[in-house]
Amino acid sequence: GAVVSQHPSWVICKSGTSVKIECRSLDFQATTMFWYRQFPKQSLMLMATSNEGSKATYEQGVEKDKFLINHASLTLSTLTVTSAHPEDSSFYICSARGNSGANVLTFGAGSRLTVL
Amino acid sequence: AQSVTQLDSQVPVFEEAPVELRCNYSSSVSVYLFWYVQYPNQGLQLLLKYLSGSTLVKGINGFEAEFNKSQTSFHLRKPSVHISDTAEYFCAVIRKGGSQGNLIFGKGTKLSVKP
Numbered sequence: 001g002a003v004v005s006q007h008p009s010w011v012i013c014k015s016g017t018s019v020k021i022e023c024r025s026l027d028f029q030a031t032t033m034f035w036y037r038q039f040p041k042q043s044l045m046l047m048a049t050s051n052e053g054s055k056a057t058y059e060q061g062v063e064k065d066k067f068l069i070n071h072a073s074l075t076l077s078t079l080t081v082t083s084a085h086p087e088d089s090s091f092y093i094c095s096a097r098g099n100s101g102a103n104v105l106t107f108g109a110g111s112r113l114t115v116l
Numbered sequence: 117a118q119s120v121t122q123l124d125s126q127v128p129v130f131e132e133a134p135v136e137l138r139c140n141y142s143s144s145v146s147v148y149l150f151w152y153v154q155y156p157n158q159g160l161q162l163l164l165k166y167l168s169g170s171t172l173v174k175g176i177n178g179f180e181a182e183f184n185k186s187q188t189s190f191h192l193r194k195p196s197v198h199i200s201d202t203a204e205y206f207c208a209v210i211r212k213g214g215s216q217g218n219l220i221f222g223k224g225t226k227l228s229v230k231p
Contacts, residue, residue, distance in 0.1 A: 104150075110158065112157065
């Protein structure tokens, strides 16, 4: 089945630094990937849609200059949290459409970011 | 716009007991419905989905859900739970024809199975 891998699974960084999270589709090509953010005890909120070879589409209220998304190939999308602050601490999850049928997304295992 | 309501934030249950996790949705257009499970510090795993056809949908790990259009519900059930079912469960909808990324999630129900 379709597998989506995220790396790192957890990261701790100092305030003001930038952190890059990778999302890879391991056994299929994904022209579109999605990035979500999950706060504690909350549901997932779509941040942006990552399109291979073009600019990402950001949801309302998401700062595109803070959350840089690059979809350089059909199997890799990256999310860079720039100049991270403690309020950026969260669980970030990516997803992509796998090959298990229409309208079914495969999710990565998530990346937990803690900004000190 | 669509919305999803999971009425129970936490459901404690004893092992081998039946469980029902409730999900109601609101939408002015036809939707697809999903249940996902999230184990601690992991991403989401698809349990089951309703796209069309039979309203009773069977998923993995012995779970099933029934789509009730008149009540706009998609409750998740399992006749006998195991300790390993302890996790958070999310109901989600997407309008037919909508962008796949625009899954609308409920706030989740934390299922705790006790011995």
